Amino acid sequence: MCTNGINTGQFEMMIEQIDDHLKLERRWAHTLGHKAGDAGYATVSKKLHEAQALIDDVRALLDEAKDALEDDAEAAGGVTVELV
DSSP states (O other): OEETTEEHHHHHHHHHHHHHHHHHHHHHHHHHHHHHHHTTOHHHHHHHHHHHHHHHHHHHHHHHHHHHHHHHHHHOOSOEEOOO
């Protein structure tokens, strides 16, 4: 569906692509954080785990953005085009 010039289906898929990318980066931050900790680099380990937590926060915001996309599309005035 297209609302006010935005194809909401494609827009949602693009948000999901960002989330998929961040999921991979989170895994790397987690893995490297443990490797650094195992090697005795406590500060590096701590910073990587902090980065991991921030990535979790970003992913949560992306989920909220997907929910808001539906709400905003329903509330948007103007032209709505649906494929039939």
